[in-house]
Amino acid sequence: MGTMKSPKGLTRRELLSRATAAGATFVVGSGFMAANDAAWAAELNSLKPETFATLVQMARDIYPHDHVGDEFYVVAVKGYDTADAAEGIEAGIAALNAAAQGRGHSSYLGAGWERDRVDILRGMEDSAFFQQIRGGLVTGLYNQKAVWPLFGYEGASFEFGGYIDRGFNDINWL
Amino acid sequence: MTAPFDLTDNSVVVVIGTGAGGGVLANELAQKGVSVVALEAGGRYLPEDYVNDEWESFGQLAWVDARTTSGDWRVANDFSGLPAWIVKAVGGTTTHWAGASLRFQPHEWKAKTTYGAVQGANLLDWPIDADEMDPWYTLAEDKLGVTRTGDRPGLPGNNNYLVFEKGAKALGYEQVHTGRMAINSDDNRDRTKCQQTGFCFQGCKWGAKWSAAYTDIPEGEATGNLEVRDHAHVSRILHNDEGKVTGVEYFDKDGNLQTQMARVICVAGNSFESPRLLLNSASDMFPDGLANSSGQVGRNYMRHMTGSVYAVFDKPVKMWRGTTMAGIIQDESRHDPERGFVGGYELETLALGLPFMAAFLDPGAWGREFTTALDAYENMAGMWIVGEDMPQETNRITINHDVKDQWGIPVVNVHFDDHPNDIAMRNHAYQQGQAVYDAVGATRTFPTPPYPSTHNLGTNRMSEDPRDGVVNKWGQTHDIANLFISDGSQFTTGAAENPTLTIVALAIRQADHLAGELAKGTI
Numbered sequence: 001m002g003t004m005k006s007p008k009g010l011t012r013r014e015l016l017s018r019a020t021a022a023g024a025t026f027v028v029g030s031g032f033m034a035a036n037d038a039a040w041a042a043e044l045n046s047l048k049p050e051t052f053a054t055l056v057q058m059a060r061d062i063y064p065h066d067h068v069g070d071e072f073y074v075v076a077v078k079g080y081d082t083a084d085a086a087e088g089i090e091a092g093i094a095a096l097n098a099a100a101q102g103r104g105h106s107s108y109l110g111a112g113w114e115r116d117r118v119d120i121l122r123g124m125e126d127s128a129f130f131q132q133i134r135g136g137l138v139t140g141l142y143n144q145k146a147v148w149p150l151f152g153y154e155g156a157s158f159e160f161g162g163y164i165d166r167g168f169n170d171i172n173w174l
Numbered sequence: 175m176t177a178p179f180d181l182t183d184n185s186v187v188v189v190i191g192t193g194a195g196g197g198v199l200a201n202e203l204a205q206k207g208v209s210v211v212a213l214e215a216g217g218r219y220l221p222e223d224y225v226n227d228e229w230e231s232f233g234q235l236a237w238v239d240a241r242t243t244s245g246d247w248r249v250a251n252d253f254s255g256l257p258a259w260i261v262k263a264v265g266g267t268t269t270h271w272a273g274a275s276l277r278f279q280p281h282e283w284k285a286k287t288t289y290g291a292v293q294g295a296n297l298l299d300w301p302i303d304a305d306e307m308d309p310w311y312t313l314a315e316d317k318l319g320v321t322r323t324g325d326r327p328g329l330p331g332n333n334n335y336l337v338f339e340k341g342a343k344a345l346g347y348e349q350v351h352t353g354r355m356a357i358n359s360d361d362n363r364d365r366t367k368c369q370q371t372g373f374c375f376q377g378c379k380w381g382a383k384w385s386a387a388y389t390d391i392p393e394g395e396a397t398g399n400l401e402v403r404d405h406a407h408v409s410r411i412l413h414n415d416e417g418k419v420t421g422v423e424y425f426d427k428d429g430n431l432q433t434q435m436a437r438v439i440c441v442a443g444n445s446f447e448s449p450r451l452l453l454n455s456a457s458d459m460f461p462d463g464l465a466n467s468s469g470q471v472g473r474n475y476m477r478h479m480t481g482s483v484y485a486v487f488d489k490p491v492k493m494w495r496g497t498t499m500a501g502i503i504q505d506e507s508r509h510d511p512e513r514g515f516v517g518g519y520e521l522e523t524l525a526l527g528l529p530f531m532a533a534f535l536d537p538g539a540w541g542r543e544f545t546t547a548l549d550a551y552e553n554m555a556g557m558w559i560v561g562e563d564m565p566q567e568t569n570r571i572t573i574n575h576d577v578k579d580q581w582g583i584p585v586v587n588v589h590f591d592d593h594p595n596d597i598a599m600r601n602h603a604y605q606q607g608q609a610v611y612d613a614v615g616a617t618r619t620f621p622t623p624p625y626p627s628t629h630n631l632g633t634n635r636m637s638e639d640p641r642d643g644v645v646n647k648w649g650q651t652h653d654i655a656n657l658f659i660s661d662g663s664q665f666t667t668g669a670a671e672n673p674t675l676t677i678v679a680l681a682i683r684q685a686d687h688l689a690g691e692l693a694k695g696t697i
Contacts, residue, residue, distance in 0.1 A: 061541075062540045062541070063540060063544070063545050064541070064542055064545050065545055065548070065549060067549070118541060125540075134538075134540055138532050138533050139229060139529070139533075141532075142528055142529050142531075142532035142533075142548075143229050143529045148528055151528050151548065151549070151551045151552065152490065152492070152551060152552030153494065153527060153528040153551060153552070154492075154494065154495075155226070155227070155527070156226035156227060156373070157226070157371050157372060157495070158226050158371050158373070158379045158380075161369060162369035162370045162371030162372075162380075162496075163332075163369075163370040163371065163372070163495040163496055164368075164369045164370040164371075166495075167492070167495060168330075168332045168333065168370035168495045168496035169330060169331060169332055169333055169336060169496070170333065170492075171333040171336050171337065171490075171491060171492075173489045174336055174337065174340050174614065
């Protein structure tokens, strides 16, 4: 876990620690965390593991991309794992679980179908907690440079001389 | 070498703001031998400083000082603290603009006469017309190096344009081309040729796009007649007992309050900051703010009728490659009330990167309807709608005394309600834009709501009669002879065209007039 090295030589803990504030520039080594790897739980600073797991699922349910691995959602919400933020997040997730139980599920994670979890979220989408998480994800998820290639987005091209000789008008299906 | 002027030098012209209006005016005056102190609230950034990363660049360049919003426009809900996407830097929003450089159509100078009475609209004819502006437009096009004017060729079309063009022609549109752009299309100019890099909104790292930051500002400084002070935030305009303005107070880069004396003051802080400054300069003599005997300061705020249309196809487009806005359909810019609204609109290609697409495609949206659109980002094409909106007295900038900026100065509240004409025009444009893409086989289209405003106009409008507006046909305030407005806030109406070329043409013309009056000693 903590000793596992990313391709850039940073530990996972160091990588995660960089994903602090929404809107920051994220530096994430590719493949540093497998999609089914729940080992991040041991690296939590302030949030309970089940709280963080629920938060990650909530993040995926808000902005579901089936071709985007859990590691990107983990990075997107890891900034909430701080002493300052933990109390609000714990309370928000507790409310989320209570809402799930009100709909007959054991918990939010206990709702097996995405549509059931989305129904729970729709019921609380005007809450400050939901809007905090959703708003933070807009930058926290989509501003990760490592996620861009998964959408085909190429980012900056200046260092490659732009696209003047690299396909700015290469469309071939019109 | 830049000219240093003393704070007590009351012979200088003080220009507040260094964008398309103030930056050009400062240089033009300096070229004519007039001593100018330009005060710019932001810092200095040049092409080597620009960042091709949407959020990082936003953090570097955007004006994010506190503002508040109200009204039924969706921006007040989606971006309540950010009514405008404009720049705080030397060169102002000319670092961010996309380069579209269109002249007003002749009838648009006479909106009231052409459109007649429109209920709820505060329409007015400009006190100038197309013939008056023609030579100034030519000077502006030459200064900016506008493609498809003079002997300058058009830019090549990128992937986003090629999709747009094919759909437009399938619909029968005829005025379709890669735009009149202040972006160099060949190597025979002062600036580099466009390298099709994208990121036109983040400052052109090649310097291919015209920006006052690296053209007019250094040219003016090279004359020895222009001093540009950056990080200088003007908080108040001072006047004497005769009602003439005498100088300005500003916070310097260390946060110290300074006073610069002046012979003439030209305000060019964009359509929020310019009226804010006039209103915050209220005094016993001018209790409603400077130059406000008409009560029109801050009123008639216009932001263009805008919106976007994005579309997804079954194959890649890669719209982000190449010039951001080099593509236009002009057929709908005509005045044709048969469509159910007065005035017209342009359709222009537009691309956002993935981070901004996530923020702007449908602000606040979530779930699979939203994320499946982003899943197809690579297959997306996009266009922007820009049309004439109706001036309304109640769409206005007011001072919000409950909120203060970092210097303790009350901020502006921006109130905007769409006029029924704006809504009818937007709906027509959505329909046409979606039809353009459907004609090329779009599998899904998105009528995307307006972003925070980039075209902010009209809050110190030009009028023949002093009762109808704030400035006369030279941008000189009706009330105070040595106080001028030099930015888009002097627009009487907005027309359908992107405003920068007109702001620049008006600034060149104002400089010529002002230098003449100074030489004659009439001001």
